[in-house]
Amino acid sequence: MRITAFNSSPRKDRGNTHVMVREFLAGAREAGAEVENVFLCDHEIKPCTGCYSCWTATPGRCRLTDDMAGLLAKFLASDTVVFASPVYVDNVTGPMKMFMDRLIPVADPHMEADPAGETRHRRNHDRPTRIVAISNCGYPEQSHFQVLRLLYRRMARNLHCELIGEIYRGGGALLTLPIRELRPAVEAYGRLLRDAGRQVVTAGRLSEQTVARLEEPLAPIQADAAQYIQRVNQMWDNRRPEARHSS
Numbered sequence: 071m072r073i074t075a076f077n078s079s080p081r082k083d084r085g086n087t088h089v090m091v092r093e094f095l096a097g098a099r100e101a102g103a104e105v106e107n108v109f110l111c112d113h114e115i116k117p118c119t120g121c122y123s124c125w126t127a128t129p130g131r132c133r134l135t136d137d138m139a140g141l142l143a144k145f146l147a148s149d150t151v152v153f154a155s156p157v158y159v160d161n162v163t164g165p166m167k168m169f170m171d172r173l174i175p176v177a178d179p180h181m182e183a184d185p186a187g188e189t190r191h192r193r194n195h196d197r198p199t200r201i202v203a204i205s206n207c208g209y210p211e212q213s214h215f216q217v218l219r220l221l222y223r224r225m226a227r228n229l230h231c232e233l234i235g236e237i238y239r240g241g242g243a244l245l246t247l248p249i250r251e252l253r254p255a256v257e258a259y260g261r262l263l264r265d266a267g268r269q270v271v272t273a274g275r276l277s278e279q280t281v282a283r284l285e286e287p288l289a290p291i292q293a294d295a296a297q298y299i300q301r302v303n304q305m306w307d308n309r310r311p312e313a314r315h316s317s
């Protein structure tokens with residue numbers, strides 16, 4: 071099984087998203103998958119111009135010249151694709167949206183009704199067949215992923231894929247903050263992510279039990295929003311003392 075993660079954080083390997091992707095892929099590799107991590111921000115991805123030449127003049131191929139042809143080849147060579155993005159303004163980052171728009175050459179222009187009777191484009195590719203979503207956000211609650219939860223359901227429907235796992239981490243900054251007392255919790259979460267990576271290879275999807283464990287607070291501070299707010303505000307005050315907050 072081949073798994074490719076497309077990570078759209080501009081912070082790349084310094085980012086919180088990367089901690090999640092790295093551990094997840096390590097678990098998948100341990101279970102025998104061939105894995106690859108791609109940082110979208112290392113690549114030039116121009117915005118889709120909506121010309122539809124990928125459906126007419128050059129079927130399956132975009133007329134824009136940038137790195138997307140190579141990324142599309144990696145996408146189509148994967149059994150499972152991981153969409154990994156931090157939450158930006160309640161959504162995925164701009165580079166991820168550009169990447170998603172530029173996946174349009176993989177669709178067949180003809181439309182059909184899906185099993186629920188809703189219209190979509192016909193399937194025009196054998197692979198990928200499965201999607202995993204990975205994200206983290208700055209606010210502590212898990213509620214900040216509601217747009218992404220819906221987005222990835224729609225993506226899976228549009229791409230004729232199965233959404234086999236969603237891994238969302240509120241309070242994502244806790245993954246990389248240099249706070250020694252958080253290390254055991256971050257390491258335990260890393261082990262859970264590796265289990266999740268192994269599970270998508272061995273069982274084909276994440277179990278409800280694994281998802282429930284992944285949704286649990288990383289550390290007590292994530293569950294206590296007032297404490298989280300106070301610590302984060304202190305951190306910003308330390309970095310910008312002239313704007314010191316009253317709390």
Ligand SMILES: Cc1cc2nc3c(=O)[nH]c(=O)nc-3n(C[C@H](O)[C@H](O)[C@H](O)COP(=O)(O)O)c2cc1C
Nearest residue numbers: 079081085086087156157158159160207208209242
């Ligand atoms: C432009 C921008 C918009 C953001 N919007 C949100 C948001 O809507 N909700 C949220 O909880 N965090 C938001 N964040 C915080 C990021 O999700 C958070 O810092 C995350 O840990 C970044 O992941 P990374 O280190 O992998 O880049 C935003 C950050 C930036 C830079």
